[in-house]
Amino acid sequence: MKLTFFGAARMVTGSCYLLEACGKRIIIDCGLRQGRDDNDYPNDILSFDPRTIDAVVVTHAHIDHSGRIPLLKARGFSGSIYATRLTGELLQIMLRDSAFIQQSEAKYENRKGKRAGKVPVEPLYTIEDVNEALKDLISMNYGEKQTIFNGIVLSFTDAGHLLGSASAELLLTEDGISKKIVFSGDIGNLNQPIVRDPQLIPSADYVVMESTYGDEDHKPVESYTETLAELIDDTFRGGGNVIIPSFAVGRTQELLYFIREIKERGLVKSFPDFPVYVDSPLANEATRIYSGNLDGYVDTDAEEILRGGGEMFSFAGLRLSMTTDDSKALNEDSTPKIIISASGMCEAGRIRHHLKHNLWRPECTIIFVGYQAEGTLGRLLTDGIKKVKLFGEQINVAARIVKLNGMSAHADRSGLIRWISAYNPRPANVFVVHGEAEVSEGFTDLLNSMGIKAHTPYMDEVYDLAADRIIQEGTPPMPSGTAAARSATIYEKLLAAGKTLLKVIEQNKGGSNRDLRSFTEQIQALIDKWER
Numbered sequence: 001m002k003l004t005f006f007g008a009a010r011m012v013t014g015s016c017y018l019l020e021a022c023g024k025r026i027i028i029d030c031g032l033r034q035g036r037d038d039n040d041y042p043n044d045i046l047s048f049d050p051r052t053i054d055a056v057v058v059t060h061a062h063i064d065h066s067g068r069i070p071l072l073k074a075r076g077f078s079g080s081i082y083a084t085r086l087t088g089e090l091l092q093i094m095l096r097d098s099a100f101i102q103q104s105e106a107k108y109e110n111r112k113g114k115r116a117g118k119v120p121v122e123p124l125y126t127i128e129d130v131n132e133a134l135k136d137l138i139s140m141n142y143g144e145k146q147t148i149f150n151g152i153v154l155s156f157t158d159a160g161h162l163l164g165s166a167s168a169e170l171l172l173t174e175d176g177i178s179k180k181i182v183f184s185g186d187i188g189n190l191n192q193p194i195v196r197d198p199q200l201i202p203s204a205d206y207v208v209m210e211s212t213y214g215d216e217d218h219k220p221v222e223s224y225t226e227t228l229a230e231l232i233d234d235t236f237r238g239g240g241n242v243i244i245p246s247f248a249v250g251r252t253q254e255l256l257y258f259i260r261e262i263k264e265r266g267l268v269k270s271f272p273d274f275p276v277y278v279d280s281p282l283a284n285e286a287t288r289i290y291s292g293n294l295d296g297y298v299d300t301d302a303e304e305i306l307r308g309g310g311e312m313f314s315f316a317g318l319r320l321s322m323t324t325d326d327s328k329a330l331n332e333d334s335t336p337k338i339i340i341s342a343s344g345m346c347e348a349g350r351i352r353h354h355l356k357h358n359l360w361r362p363e364c365t366i367i368f369v370g371y372q373a374e375g376t377l378g379r380l381l382t383d384g385i386k387k388v389k390l391f392g393e394q395i396n397v398a399a400r401i402v403k404l405n406g407m408s409a410h411a412d413r414s415g416l417i418r419w420i421s422a423y424n425p426r427p428a429n430v431f432v433v434h435g436e437a438e439v440s441e442g443f444t445d446l447l448n449s450m451g452i453k454a455h456t457p458y459m460d461e462v463y464d465l466a467a468d469r470i471i472q473e474g475t476p477p478m479p480s481g482t483a484a485a486r487s488a489t490i491y492e493k494l495l496a497a498g499k500t501l502l503k504v505i506e507q508n509k510g511g512s513n514r515d516l517r518s519f520t521e522q523i524q525a526l527i528d529k530w531e532r
Contacts, residue, residue, distance in 0.1 A: 001020065001021045001081055001176070001179060001464065001465035001466045002018075002019075002020040002173055002463065002464055002465065002471070003017060003018070003019055003020075003206070003208075003431075003459070003462070003463045004020075004048075004460065004466055004472075005017060005182070005431070005433065005457045005458070005459060005460065005461050005462075005474065006018055006047045006048065006459070006460070006463045007029070007031065007033070007041075008029075008031075008064075008210075008433045008434045008457070009433055009456075009457045009461065009474065010433075010435075010436075010437040010440055010441075010457075010458060010459070010477065011033070011040075011041075011435075011436065011437070011457045012033075012064070012371070012373055012374075012434055012435060012436060013028075013031060013032065013033045013034040013035065013064040013373055014031050014032060014033035014041065014043075014064060014068075015028075015031045015059075015064060015065045015082075015433070015434060016028075016030045016031060016068070017208060018048060018053075018244055019170065019181070019444070021151065021152060021172040021174055021465075022121070022149055022150060022151035022152055022172065022174050024054045024055070024149045024152060025048075025052055025053050025054050025431055026053070026054060026055045026056070026057060026148075026152070026170075027048075027053050027055070027056045027057070027072070027103050028056075028057045028059070028168060028183045028208075029057070029058060029065040029183070029185075030056060030065075030066065030067075030068045030069050030072060030251065031062070031064040031065040031066055031067050031068060032063050032064055032067030032068055033064070034063075034064060034345065034347065034373050034376065035345070035347070035373035035374050035375030035379070036219075036374045037374035037377040039529050040477060041459070042467065043067075043071075043085070043124055044071075044124055045073075046068075046071070046075065047460065048323060049075075049455050050071075050072040050073075050075040050076050050077035051076035051077065051078075053072065053077050053079055054079045054149065054150055055079045055080050055082065055149070055152060056072065056077070056079065056080075056081045056082070056090070057081075057082045057083075057105075057168050057170075057183075058081060058082065058083040058161065058184060059087075059088045059165065059167065059168055059183060059184075059185030059186070060087055060159070060161055060162060060164060060165035060261075061083075061091050061094050061162070061164065061165075061249060062094075062162070062186070062247070062249065062250075063089050063094060063098055065185070065186070066091060066095065067082065067094075067095070067098050067305035067411075068124075069091075069095065069133050070095055070098075070099060070124075070125040070126075070129040070130045070132075070133045071124055071129070073123045073125075073129050073130075073132050073133040073136075074125045074126075074129040074145065074200055077133075078136075079136065079137050079150070080137075080138050081133065081134075081137045081138065082138050082140060082146075082148065082154060082380035083137065083138075083139060083140070083164070083166075083481070084139065084140060084141070084142065084164045084165075084166050085139040085140070085141065085164065085268070086163045086164030086289070086294075087165070087166070088137050088139045088164075089164070089289050090164060090249055090286065090289060091134065091164070092134060092283060093285040093286060093289070094248075094249060094282065094286075095130045095133070095134070096119075097248075097263060097281075098129050098130075098280045099123070099125055099126055099127045099129065099130045100127065100366055101348060102123040102124045102125060102126070103123045103126060103127070105123070106121045106122060106123040109121045109517065112525075121337070123275060128198075128348065129150070130148055131502050139388055140154070140155075140156055141156075141296065142156055142157060142166065142199075142200070142296065143155065143157070144156070144158075150174055151172060151173045151174055152169040152170060152171070152173075153169065153172070153282070153471060154169070155168075155169045156168060156169070156225060157186055157199050157201055158186045158196055158198065158199045159186060159187055159194050159198050159199075160187070160188030160189075160190075160192070160196055160197050160198035160199070160248070161185065161187065161188040161198075161409050161410070162188075162195060162250030162352065162409060163195060163247060163250070163289075163290060163294065163297050163298070164297065164520040165185055165188065165195075166203060166228025167182055167183060167184050167185050167187075167198075167199075168183045168185065169181075169182050169201065169204070170182075170183075172465070173201065173324070174466070175466075177466050179205045179206065179465050179466065180203065180204045180205050180206075181204060181205065181206040181207070181208070181465065182201055182204040182206070182207045182208070182210045183208045184207065184208060184210050184419070185210070186210055186212070186409070186410060186434070187209075187210055187255055187411040187415065187416060188219070188409055188410070188411060188415075189408050189409055189410060189411050189412065189415060189418050190408060190411070190415055190418075191504065192254065193254050193257045193258065193299075193301070193302070194253065194254060194257060194290070194298055194299065194312065195297070195298065195299060196297075196298065196370070197299075197300045198237070198411065198415075198419055200413055200419065200422035200489075201422065201423065202423065202424060203418060203420065203423055203424065203425065204423060204427050205427060205428050205432075205465070206427055206428060206429055206465060207420065207423070207427045207429075207430045208420075208431045208433060209416070209420060209430050209432055209433065209434075210410070210416075210433060210434035210435065211416065211432050211433065211434060211435035211439055211440045211443040211444075212371060212410040212417070212434055212439075213410050213411065213412045213413060213439075214356055214413055214416055214435050214439050214440065214442065214443030214446070215413065215438075215439045215442050215443065216412060216413055217412045217413050218412040224258055224269065224404075224407055225258050225261050225262055225265070225267070226464065227404065227439070228255075228258055228259075228262065228404070229262045229267035229268055229365075231365055231367060231402060232262070232268050232274070232338065233267070233268045233269060233270050233271075234365075235336070235363070235364065235365040235400075236268065236270045236271040236274060236336045237270045238363040239314075239336060239363050240336060240361060240362075240363030240364035240365060240399075241336060241337055241338070241339060241358050241364045241365075242336075242337070242338045242339070242357075242364070242365050242367060243338075243339050243341070243351075243354050243355065243358050243363075243366045243367070243399075244338065244339070244340045244366075244367045244368075245341065245342070245343070245344050245345070245346050245355075245366070245367070245368060245370075245371060245378060246280075246283070246341070246342060246344050246369060246370065247342065247343070247344035247370055248280050248282040248283035248286055248342040248343075249282070249283070249286040250345075250369050250409055251369055251407075251409065251456075252278060252283040252286065252287070252340055252342075252346060252380065253283075253286065253287055253290045253312075253313055254281065254407070254409075255278075255311075255340055255369065256278070256287065256313040256315075256318070256340075257312055257313065259318075260311075260313065260314070260315040261275055263315045263316065263317070264315070267454070270465060272315060273316070273317055274336065274337065274350065274400075275317045275318075275319055275335065275337045275338070276315075276317055276318050276319065276337070276338045276340070276483050277320075277321050277330055277337060277338065277339045277340065277341075278318070278319075278320050278321070278340050278341075278351065279321045279327050279330060279339055279340065279341040279351075279354070280340070280341050280342040280350065281322050282342060283340070283341075283342060284320045284322065284443075287313050288444045290312070290313060291313060293488070294306065294375070297463050298454065299432070301515065303336055309438075310326040310342070314324040320441065320506070324467075327341075327350050327353065328353075330354070331353065331357040331358075339354050341354055344369075344370045344378070345370075345372055345373055345375035345376040345377070345378040346369075346376060346378040347376050347377060347378075351380060351391055352377070352391070353391075354529060355377075355388075355390060355395070356390040356391060356393065356395055358399060359381075359388065359390075359395050359396070359397050359399050360395050360396045360397075360398050360399070361398060361399055362398040362400075363399075364399040364400070365399060365400045365402060366381065366399050366400070366401050366402070367402045367403075367404060368381070368382055368401070368402065368403045368404065369404050369407045369408075370407075370408065370409070371408065371410060374436065378471050381397065381400070382401060382403050384401075385397060392453075396508055396522050398494065409508055414442070416443070417446075417450075420447065420451075420452060421452075426451070426452050426453070427452070427453070428451050428453065428468055429455055429463075430444075430447055430452060430453065430454040430455070431454075431455055431456075431463070432444045432447070432454055432455065432456045432458055433456075433457065437456075437477075438454045441456050443457045457474055458473070458475055458476055458477075459474050459475050459477070460472070460474050460475050461473060461474030467508065467516065488532065501523075
C-alpha cells in the first residue's frame with residue numbers, strides 16, 4: 001500500500017495523488033495548476049504514465065482538482081472515473097469549457113507564432129478528449145459503498161464545499177492488512193448558502209487534508225447579505241459599477257442567492273431596480289444544473305425554498321449575457337450595474353475586459369469573493385498593486401478593491417480543526433496538503449501541538465501505508481539545483497538574449513523602413529506581452 005504526492009504538496013492548486021494497493025493504481029484528483037504553481041510544475045508534464053492507471057476518483061468538479069483528467073485520457077488512460085452525481089454533471093460543462101480555453105489559447109499562440117516562424121503549439125487537450133473521458137464516468141451517491149476492485153471499497157461523504165463536493169474514503173485490504181484512507185477534498189465553510197455543512201467522518205487510519213486557510217480564521221460577518229448590500233448601495237450612490245470576479249461554479253450561484261435576498265428585502269435604497277449581469281457562459285450553464293434535481297445535496301433552507309416552488313437564483317433585473325457582443329455592450333452602458341464574470345482569479349475570460357474598463361474608475365468597486373492564488377492577477381489586486389497591464393494597455397488601479405474572506409467556500413483554521421478533531425481514534429498520520437508552503441507547515445505544527453500526528457509532504461514523496469513510513473523523500477522546491485537555480489540560469493539566458501537583440505538592432509541600421517517597421521512591431525509586441 002503506497003501513497004505518492006504528485007500535486008498540491010506545499011501549494012494550493014493541481015491536486016493529484018497516486019494510491020497503490022491490491023495490485024491497482026488509483027489517481028485521486030488530477031487538477032490543473034494555476035498561477036505560480038503552473039510556472040514551477042507545468043501542466044503538460046505528468047509524473048506517471050496514464051496507461052498504468054486503473055481508475056480515477058474525483059472529489060469535486062473545480063478545475064484545480066479535475067482539469068487534467070482529459071489529458072490522462074489523451075495519453076492512454078482507459079479506466080473508470082468515479083464521482084458523485086452532481087460532480088459528474090458539473091464535469092460535463094467544466095471540462096468542455098477548459099478544453100475550449102486550451103484550444104483557443106493554442107490557436108492564438110499559433111497565429112502569433114506563425115508570423116515568427118515558431119513550431120506550432122498543441123493544446124493541452126481537446127473537446128474530443130473530454131468527450132472520451134466522460135464516457136468512463138461512474139456516478140455514486142453520498143454514503144454508497146462500492147467495491148471498485150477486489151480489496152478496495154470507495155465511498156463519498158459530503159464535504160460542503162460546493163454541490164456534489166466530497167471527501168473520498170477508501171478502505172484497502174491487502175495481505176491480511178486493512179487500512180482506511182480519507183482524502184478530504186476541499187472542506188467547506190460553515191453556514192454557506194445552498195450546500196450543507198461539511199459532514200464529519202468518525203475514523204480513518206490516514207487522512208490527506210487540505211489547508212488553504214490553515215493559518216487564519218475568516219473575519220466574522222454578521223450578515224453576508226447586508227455586507228454585500230452596503231457595498232453595492234455605496235457604489236451605486238457614486239455612479240459606479242460593482243465588478244465581481246467569480247468562480248463560475250459554486251460562488252456565482254451563491255452570489256445570485258444573496259442578491260435575490262437583497263432585492264426581496266429592499267436593501268439597496270439608491271437604486272432598488274439595479275441590473276445584475278452574469279457574463280459567463282459557463283456560470284450560466286452551472287446555474288442551470290444548480291436549478292435541477294438537487295435532492296440529497298442542499299441544506300434545509302434551500303430545501304424549503306424548492307419545496308415551496310421558489311427560485312433560488314432568479315429575480316427581477318437578472319440578465320444572462322452569453323455572446324461576445326452581449327459582453328462588450330456592458331461596457332458601453334453607463335447605467336450602474338453589477339457584473340459577475342469569470343475567471344475568479346482574473347487569469348482569463350471576460351472578467352479581464354471588465355477590469356480594463358472599470359479598474360481606473362474611482363467610483364467603481366471590485367469585490368473578490370474567493371481565494372486568489374499566488375502569481376494571479378487577482379492576488380496582485382488584492383495585495384494592493386497600483387498599475388496592471390491588460391491587453392497591452394497600462395491601467396491605473398483607482399477603483400476600490402474589497403476582499404470578502406467571510407464568503408469563502410473553504411473552511412478556515414477553526415473549521416479545519418473542527419473537521420479533523422471528529423476522528424476518534426485519531427488517525428495514525430495526517431498529510432497536510434493544498435496550502436501555500438508556510439500555511440501547510442504552520443497548520444501541521446498546530447495539529448502536532450494538539451497531539452494529532454501530522455506531516456507536510458513534498459512533491460513526489462512516497463509513503464508506505466502498511467508500514468507507516470516514508471519510503472521515498474519528496475523534492476523540496478527551492479534549494480540550489482532545483483527551481484530557484486533553474487530560474488536564475490534561465491534569467492541569465494534571457495539577459496544574454498537581450499544583449500544579442502541589441503546587436504541585431506545595430507546590424508539593421510540602414511535597413512528599409514518597411515523592414516525596420518516590422519522589426520519594431522515585433523519587439524513592441526514582446527514588450528507588451530511581458531512588461532510587468
